[in-house]
Amino acid sequence: MTNRPQTVGSSPIRKEGRDKVLGRAQYIDDITLPGMWFGATVRSSIPRGRITSISFDPAIPWHEYTIVSAADIPGENTIVHLTKDHPCLAVTHVNHCQEPILLLAHPNRAVLPAAVAAVHITYEELPAIFTIEDSEKKEQIIWGEGENANTFKTYLMQKDQKPIPDEVWQTADYIVEGEYRTGAQEQLYIENNGVIAEYDPEKGVTVRGSMQCPFYLVHALELVFNLPAEKCRVIQTETGGAFGGKEDFPSVIGSHAALLAMKSAHPVKLCYDRAEDMAATTKRHPSRTRHRTAVSKDGKLLAGEIDFAIDGGAYATLSPVVLSRGTIHAPGPYHWPHLTVRAKAMATNIPPHGAFRGFGAPQSIFALERHMDKIAKVVGLTPEELRRRNFLGTGYRTATGQLLKDPVDMQHLLTRALEESNYHAKRKQFDAENPISTIKRGIGFATFFHGAGFTGSGERRLNSLVEIELTAEGRPRILVSSTEFGQGTNTILCQIAADALNLPYEEVLIAQPDTTLVPNSGPTVASRTAMVVGKLVERAAESLLASLAPFLPPLLNRARSRAAQYTRTQFCHAALKYLAQHGSLKTEARYQSPGDIFWDDNTYSGEAYPAYAWAVYVAEVVVDTTTYSAQVTNFYALQEVGKVLHPILAAGQIEGGVAQGIGYALYEKCLWRNGHLANNQMTNYIMPTSADLPSIHVSFEEVPSPHGAYGAKGIGELPMDGPAPAILNAIEHATGLAFNEIPLLPEDIFERMTRIPTSSTEDLDPIIDRDTQVETSEVSA
Amino acid sequence: MQADRGKFEMTRVALTVNDEKRIVETPPMKRLLDVLREDLHLTGAKEGCGEGECGACAVLMNGDLVNSCLVPILQTQGAEIITIEGIAIDKKLHPIQQCFLEQGGAQCGICTPGMILATYHLLENIPQPTLLQIQEGLNGNLCRCTGYMRIFNSVLAAAAKATPQSETQ
Amino acid sequence: MRSNVTEYELTAPRSLDAVLQILADSPDRYTPIAGGTELMVALGAGRLQPKKLISLWNLKELRFIEVTPDAVIIGAATTFTDIRKHPIVTAEFSILAQAASWTGSIANQNRGTLGGNIVNASPAADSPPVLLAYDAAVTLVSTRGIRTIPYRDFHISYKRTDLAQDELLHSITLSRNMHGYTTYVRKVGTRNAQAISKVAVAIVASSNHGVIESIRIGAASLRETPARLVATEQSLLKQKITPATIAKARAAILSETIPIDDIRSTAKYRSVVAANLIEEFLQTL
Structure with a gap:
């Protein structure tokens, strides 16, 4: 007997992969239940108004249909996320286009679209607002009142909880200002949102479907149906992509389908088609970030004021927590002697924005990393040198006052990334070639971090629980509510358990998330699964091993140690012996907050995240001055994410995130027309195809973290943060034009290139103190 | 299927799916994708967009890759269709x-x-x-x-x- | 899926004659459907208006590429894949093969037909600019007989063509006299693949000692139909390529194009990029 090689760090076959490549994996729309009907949603056609009448076209045989309105809701008419402002079905007023008003069900799917169209709703229209600026004016109050009018949430985050002293601004060599904007982005999972619901007067509600967070839906159903949690059963089916788009929204569609099931007394399938999914479900929050930065002439950041605003859409949903992550990531991986971040989430009459990979961070990081290049230009340093002079490092404190105890080496990461991408040589080469070519090439980068796990005290509140049980065959089975939607949850958790139990990876099973069978291990969001849930799996496995110790060969068991040596057969025998004596074995592990983690929601200070991933992304672009189109031609993604559990899955996560980031920067634009998404089709919403993406070179710096299983940190959201600013930095290098808004389409580049003489570079337009200007010119003279 | 009875006649379409001869009674404009999924219970082909843009519903029709959401079933009369379910060889992965x-x-x-x-x-x-x-x-x-x-x-x-x-x- | 398919009728006659007879006899108009890459999209979106359709898919009389000493004749129901794979087309009419290669994805090229692309009459369609630049002819057929007209006369106004209600597009004829001509085609879409064009330009020209002897320019998305840019052609004929000529040509382009702002692009962008593309071609002469 030898030590079994660890499966952590290797790339075993994805657990559910075989079913996927065979086309056997059962997604929600592949499932049919006996007697099943189909559901459809009647939605608002206007962005804001009062419902004055609802009538039903007599041409439709309505007696065949089940019709659900808010009056049919047995519990509260609300979809609960953080507050209860979001109705399950609109009653008197609508606050966004596509707001659900009525639900229909019928045994024949084909007749539903005509029936939906035959419900005629009239409105008294009210003035609607669609932008952060409109919302700020407060001429129309569409949400809240008084201080909270149109404002879902505000944060004030100050370094050391102190305002920036006036003298810092007065004595700074430079003050650099900038405004940066990001647009809405559709998650565009290839499988639309969908569920099947059943209702039984005795047993309660059962909803199965495509989702990230089964217990979120349980919670939503409890309120809508006024039922205890044990009568709200939720089962996650194979999920065809999510990216945050199936974090909060299943609470809506799941509640709707369950209401139809209750009233029709049939199982009801409610699966959106693409047009409905795109028009009615959540997108990434649009944002506006304003920076005002005091800098010394040697390029030290002295103080920063950051105003960060996001458009939350018509209801609060997850906006407060999206705003929170965006706020905490706004200062980036830099040392700020003084910093104030003012953040707010505003209401508009757009369908509510929700979770999308990165969750606020891509927005504020885009602003900061564009702003850093601007500062560099003003100060006269290279983008590289400016960042080097301001990086956080081991032993520094972040803007929230968190001491970075674990090793952080951004200097090295930057050196390595620039070497691997051959940055300096390319920059020189492009500088030489661009003046004589209609094709302008550029290279740029972004340096950033992403916190893993729930923000602040979130993990403590979640109080996650993980279980491992023995099957009748003596195999370990992991019980978690963490879901697989492509990112590899099933696989990495089985790897972790396999190593902790000293078993082959193939031997470990993982249960389908069914809330009557699995404990609440928290939502599958926030880059928390590998680190937080993984650690709990490791601990539950150790506990299982301890229970089995008496049944394992003596001398060899050395339970709770990874050096334990026994064969798979010996483990199985021990397990069966245990089961024969005790009937069953299930061990658990509950989240324990590390003792030194402290967070204060009032002052927005403390340990914001247990661990951070650190990264440097380098983008190469070409801008064709004939067509004004920019394309990414090469991409380098270097990150430190702790121990890499599964190299193939990890690289796949990075590549996929970078691809979404490229889409975010250059292709994907939500076109709103009076609050309607006008391009709610894949033909018109442009995501990158295989012909649009560059080679994406992924590399990892592995610094095992003490927080996660086997040293893992979070990885899923990180790659969404860096691409957009790296690309726009590269475009500025290529063209001399500073673009500060994404998505950046050829039409935008065209507008700028045809506005100014092509040969000149753009005015920097920094705000420079007159005194300082005199001083610097004297110095340089 | 009562659900499919509409104003116009049903059509009888004979086609070969994964080397098996199949006959379906269906409205002639029903999409191949829906016939595969609903009538033949082959759910491997997925609907991602319903407009030929995403390729999740792609199958082979007489050896050519097609988007099954854009093929009216009548046009498959006599055709040979291969879906993901027909790719594996003798139950082993292709x-x-x-x-x-x-x-x-x-x-x-x-x-x-x-x-x-x-x-x-x-x-x-x-x-x-x-x-x-x-x-x-x-x-x-x-x-x-x-x-x-x-x-x-x-x-x-x-x-x-x-x-x-x-x-x- | 927003349509109820039970409301639609589709018939698939075995021969072209049978199709034409139905079109001639039928009091209510049938809409021909070939590869379905346009009409089936409308069906899925719940906006397919015609309820009676007649299938042209796989009609042998319409799916062919015939090569004579003087011409290449392409049947209307020939797929873009057929076109891309044909050795004479790729050798002698390379920009047609190129346009075929970016008409949707491989799966859509396997179904989409040249005739469908023309008859659908979208101003943004991919093959019309090339066919205009080649000065193709189109042959129309009905029970009343056959007629052949220059393709440049086929599109009448937005989405309207010269086809009579009982007529079908039968074939497209390209003259094999391209020797000595320079060709150019470029499509500017929303992305590299599977994109509807924002603007596209195809050019067939000949020059002698730097003087343009003949030039035909076909364009997409610059007018309400696919269009020949006749004024631009006139401005260039018998001219040497100088900055002044280019400036004149650019002015001519602006004068004869009426692009629009839409979901994909802006009018201003379209006309300037069209001018840039034509200039890009002229610089290579």
Whole structure:
């Protein structure tokens, strides 16, 4: 007997992969239940108004249909996320286009679209607002009142909880200002949102479907149906992509389908088609970030004021927590002697924005990393040198006052990334070639971090629980509510358990998330699964091993140690012996907050995240001055994410995130027309195809973290943060034009290139103190 | 099926699906995708967009890759259809499936059936494709998870497996 | 899926004659459907207006590429894949093969037909600019007989063509006299693949010692129909390529194009990029 090689760090076959490549994996729309009907949603056609009448076209045989309105809701008419402002079905007023008003069900799917169209709703229209600026004016109050009018949430985050002293601004060599904007982005999972619901007067509600967070839906159903949690059963089916788009929204569609099931007394399938999914479900929050930065002439950041605003859409949903992550990531991986971040989430009459990979961070990081290049230009340093002079490092404190105890080496990461991408040589080469070519090439980068796990005290509140049980065959089975939607949850958790139990990876099973069978291990969001849930799996496995110790060969068991040596057969025998004596074995592990983690929601200070991933992304672009189109031609993604559990899955996560980031920067634009998404089709919403993406070179710096299983940190959201600013930095290098808004389409580049003489570079337009200007010119003279 | 009875006549369509002769009674404009999924209970082909844009519903029709959401069933009269369910050989994974599995070409898996059929079609036409040819061959199959890199690796690996050299070994 | 398919009728006659007879006899108009890459999209979106359709898919009389000493004749129901694979087309009419290669994805090229692309009459369609630049002819057929007209006269106004209600597009004829001509085609879409064009330009020209002897320019998305840019052609004929000529040509382009702002692009962008593309071609002469 030898030590079994660890499966952590290797790339075993994805657990559910075989079913996927065979086309056997059962997604929600592949499932049919006996007697099943189909559901459809009647939605608002206007962005804001009062419902004055609802009538039903007599041409439709309505007696065949089940019709659900808010009056049919047995519990509260609300979809609960953080507050209860979001109705399950609109009653008197609508606050966004596509707001659900009525639900229909019928045994024949084909007749539903005509029936939906035959419900005629009239409105008294009210003035609607669609932008952060409109919302700020407060001429129309569409949400809240008084201080909270149109404002879902505000944060004030100050370094050391102190305002920036006036003298810092007065004595700074430079003050650099900038405004940066990001647009809405559709998650565009290839499988639309969908569920099947059943209702039984005795047993309660059962909803199965495509989702990230089964217990979120349980919670939503409890309120809508006024039922205890044990009568709200939720089962996650194979999920065809999510990216945050199936974090909060299943609470809506799941509640709707369950209401139809209750009233029709049939199982009801409610699966959106693409047009409905795109028009009615959540997108990434649009944002506006304003920076005002005091800098010394040697390029030290002295103080920063950051105003960060996001458009939350018509209801609060997850906006407060999206705003929170965006706020905490706004200062980036830099040392700020003084910093104030003012953040707010505003209401508009757009369908509510929700979770999308990165969750606020891509927005504020885009602003900061564009702003850093601007500062560099003003100060006269290279983008590289400016960042080097301001990086956080081991032993520094972040803007929230968190001491970075674990090793952080951004200097090295930057050196390595620039070497691997051959940055300096390319920059020189492009500088030489661009003046004589209609094709302008550029290279740029972004340096950033992403916190893993729930923000602040979130993990403590979640109080996650993980279980491992023995099957009748003596195999370990992991019980978690963490879901697989492509990112590899099933696989990495089985790897972790396999190593902790000293078993082959193939031997470990993982249960389908069914809330009557699995404990609440928290939502599958926030880059928390590998680190937080993984650690709990490791601990539950150790506990299982301890229970089995008496049944394992003596001398060899050395339970709770990874050096334990026994064969798979010996483990199985021990397990069966245990089961024969005790009937069953299930061990658990509950989240324990590390003792030194402290967070204060009032002052927005403390340990914001247990661990951070650190990264440097380098983008190469070409801008064709004939067509004004920019394309990414090469991409380098270097990150430190702790121990890499599964190299193939990890690289796949990075590549996929970078691809979404490229889409975010250059292709994907939500076109709103009076609050309607006008391009709610894949033909018109442009995501990158295989012909649009560059080679994406992924590399990892592995610094095992003490927080996660086997040293893992979070990885899923990180790659969404860096691409957009790296690309726009590269475009500025290529063209001399500073673009500060994404998505950046050829039409935008065209507008700028045809506005100014092509040969000149753009005015920097920094705000420079007159005194300082005199001083610097004297110095340089 | 009562559900399908409408104003116009049903049509009888005889086609071969995964080497099996099938006859369906259906409205003639019903999409091949819906006939596969609803009438023949072959749910491997997925509806991602319903407009021929994403390729999740791709199948082979007389050897050609088509988007089954854009094929009215009447046009498959006498045709040979191969779906993802018909790709495996004697219950063993087809080498393309094996490579997608090993190389991380499938993440959430919803685009995978269409992606594998597009790869099958590509390698039938170009057994040793260049990266550019792979990008073109798969550009009608959208994947939101992978950024396509692992899919390209999967195709290259499958092409390498099928080289004459390895066949003779 | 927003349509109820039970409300639609589809018939698939075995021969072209049978199709034409139905079109001639039927009091209510049938809409022909070939590869379905346009009409089936409308069906899925719930906006397919015609309820009676007649299938042209796989009609042998319409799916062919015939090569004579003087011409290449392409049947209307020939797919883009057929076109891309044809050795004479790729050798002698390379920009047609190129346009075929970016008409949707491989799966859509396997179903989409040249005739469908023309008859659908979208101003943004991919093959019309090339066919205009080649000065193709189109042959129309009905029970009343056959007629052949220059393709440049086929599109009448937005989405309206010269086809009579009982007529079908039968074939497209390209003259094999391209020797000595320079060709150019470029499509600017929303992305590299599977994109509807924002603007596209195809050019067939000949020059002698730097003087343009003949030039035909076909364009997409610059007018309400696919269009020949006749004024621009006139401005260039018998001219040497100088900055002044280019400036004149650019002015001519602006004068004869009426692009629009839409979901994909802006009018301003379209006309300037069209001018840039034509200039790009002229610089290579």
